[in-house]
Amino acid sequence: MAKLIEIDDAADPRLDDFRDLTTADRRPDRPGGRGLVIAEGVVVVRRLLHSAYPLRAVLGVPRRLDELRDDLADVDVPAYATSAQTMSDVVGFHLNRGVLAVADRAPAPSFTDVVDGARVLAVLEGVNDHENLGSMFRNAAALGVDGVLLGAGCADPLYRRSVRVSMGHVLRVPFTSVPEWPGALDVLRRHGFHVAALTPRSDAITLRDMRKAGHERVALLLGSEGHGLSRAALDAADSAVRIPMESGVDSLNVATAAAVAFYELTR
């Protein structure tokens, strides 16, 4: 059972994990970055409470903590109750979701952990936009993708904004960074995966035709919004696949394209 503690002083050091979030957690790898996992809002906080990440504390207005009462019954951390104003003073901006939870990072699963038993994987290269990255995890969770591998140049899925946009699904969908890029694609192939690179190129085969080939395991390679996949990654794939699109139209947003592809591949 979480221990409910009322705090009305924004300077209380027990709230330091939640302090100045716009600057402190911006880049965990930078000086001052604390590298904590931060969940915002009832839905995402709930996912963090039920995740494997070691919870440190919860901070919220009484109404939101009350909504989480059943979830807080199972955890043994302080739950700080305060006013919306004190919360704003602590975090450094107005937080209209009214509740935050903070956890330590946990060791990422191994490549083998993510790959074993998976039928469809998403493999990302250069996805350095936190919102696109978060959306991809939400879409992967909704449509039944078994795991996500992060290739070169990807942002940190555990950054606050990614966690929020993913609706907390980065805390549930297994993911890990791959050490060798694009060498990891060969390793996937040896594990029986067909590696398909999603591209807008008109000479690629359609997703549907690729699915009809009946590959048992598929690793879908997705690039960044602006630049797409690198030459090296495209060359290392078994096939180039596309979503049929109207001519003269910009490609879909990368997370939307991923959703369409996940839908086609996971049925």
Added chain:
Amino acid sequence: MAKLIEIDDAADPRLDDFRDLTTADRRPDRPGGRGLVIAEGVVVVRRLLHSAYPLRAVLGVPRRLDELRDDLADVDVPAYATSAQTMSDVVGFHLNRGVLAVADRAPAPSFTDVVDGARVLAVLEGVNDHENLGSMFRNAAALGVDGVLLGAGCADPLYRRSVRVSMGHVLRVPFTSVPEWPGALDVLRRHGFHVAALTPRSDAITLRDMRKAGHERVALLLGSEGHGLSRAALDAADSAVRIPMESGVDSLNVATAAAVAFYELTR
């Protein structure tokens, strides 16, 4: 050929169409709202230049105007060149896209104009989030939806943020508001459309099964992010369809769900 005019005074009245955008164009129906169509950035400005909307003027930094040189050759309006600082002073915020175009609204096409010849239509109810609305138009354009009908409670697709998020496709995909809601769904049915309501309900049939039924014309009914479709709209539909999703997962973002459905229906 657009007439290039250099301006270095932010108070110049010739720039009034572009002034204080965050407040002035927020709601065209509110006092002070000018109801103009505003395009931001090279890609979207280009779409506005080639659209049916009556162009009034272009404002940009020289580099961006230069990128648009060929497009500006075909239009007969002033193109004001200025510095990034003067642009910021005029519009009221820093505009990192560096170019804007403004046009008058044009009369919306009639219901018949949008419906005639269409095979797949999107019919929206309560989509009052400008970004979701813009994304839906982008997805509709990319995936070949023939038109969009706006039912009760939808936001204005021509609002600046929708135009931007749509990548300018609200300026290309035919759309109109329907006068009677949900009565318009009966009219669609009389035009030979199968009206399918997208819902997360588990007792709905899958999109794929609906597609296999081979309806010649489909009107896909889409609700808002938070509340979904109204009871009245669901009751007026011919079928309830769903995207198969993992249990325990929030439904996809409404624009993403729309993209998946458009993909399935337009193939």
